[in-house]
Amino acid sequence: MPQAHFVVHVSGLFRQFISAASLFQTLARNSPAARVPRLTGGRVATALLLLGLSLIVSAPAQARKKHRPPAGGRAAVVVDERLAALRDAPELSANLLQRLGRGRFVAVTGERGSRDGVTFYRVAVTRRTAGWLQSDAVVRPSRAGDDERLLRLIRGSEEFDRVSRARIFLDAFPRSPLRPAVLLLFGDTSEEAAAKLTREAQRRLDAREMEAGGAPQASYFLNFNGLDRYRRQGVVFVFDRATKQFHYDGAGWREIVRRYPQSSEAAEARKRLAGATAAAR
Structure with a gap:
């Protein structure tokens, strides 16, 4: 929670x-x-x-x-918050009821096209709140092709947005054949984030203050608040005490090797894991 x-x-x-x-x-x-x-x-x-x-x-x-969709409809989850405007009618010019954030669950109870050719879903947000939402804002695990559409959005995203949308994919589409590709993107983007977070932590954590505090230096880095939002997406970073750098723990890469050993992504995942092992020595 x-x-x-x-x-x-x-x-x-x-x-x-x-x-x-x-x-x-x-x-x-x-x-x-x-x-x-x-x-x-x-x-x-x-x-x-x-x-x-x-x-x-x-x-x-x-x-x-x-964090669960309301009862009475087909589950969907917001993946593009830029389009997630809940309206009182299936039109882009209709009154705005509220904005929905990425990761928000809704229940789809109907579908209608607008005069502009945009498809809207009738959705329930809570037991008392319902409205019309542009279909492009959400994905439905039960709808064929939505995993492909979300993968395209993930590839077009950057940094934390990519990690967050990849996390939604991994939770919403556990049996999709595209899962190895998403796991590889999830891991690679997390490792890229580790380098950026290392620079931010080194800039913001004062060496004299850490020494005066008396706690182990690694604990200051591993408690760095820049890690928090990634941790909520299931990303775990490890800290190299010798180089004072964060690294992704490689869980996504290991899942590829374990569950999809014959996939093209497995070869890339093995390279990432071998590189991480060599760097840790």
């Missing part, structure tokens, strides 16, 4: 907790003793603690619901 969603959700739960606490205390003070048992300070504190824990424990389950 993304940390930002969890923090927002817990902050809302905290407000609920405070409201419930105020109500609980008011009832304890004002209710007639004959009808409401007298609560000692310890009992009130215990009751409030249990209430707070029950709300917070439910947060992950409720937050996860936001």
Whole structure:
């Protein structure tokens, strides 16, 4: 579960907790003793603690619901946020209801063409929110050819955008014959990102401050916040303590070799892994 969603959700739960606490205390003070048992300070504190824990424990389950498509349609996921404008009618000039971010799940319940020849999907975003979305903004795992279309978009993307869209492909199309090509792009782009992140970390992490902090130097690099968004896409970086450089851990390349050993991408993946092994010596 993304940390930002969890923090927002817990902050809302905290407000609920405070409201419930105020109500609980008011009832304890004002209710007639004959009808409401007298609560000692310890009992009130215990009751409030249990209430707070029950709300917070439910947060992950409720937050996860936001990352599944609503029921009642065919699942689709946003891959091109530039086109992901939810509208109140299947026309590019129709009123904008909201913008949907990359990776957002929707449920497709209908389809219609606009006067301009653009195909729109009728989609449900939540149980209460629905509208019309340009079909080019999403891919549907059940629709033939959408894996090819997403691969073209991945190849036309750069840096983090390429990694993010490749991650969507790998999650949405687990049995696509194009998966080895996407895994190779995912790994190569992650290794390119490692070089850029190395330069950023070396520029922003002050050697004297790290020494004064007393923690192992590698821990400062591996806690560098520039890694966070890649980690959320499933990219793991390792840190070479001798050269003070990040490198991609090679998981995507190893998957190619393990699952698709006869593919053309497997030969390239073996080269990448051999190079990474030699560099680590």
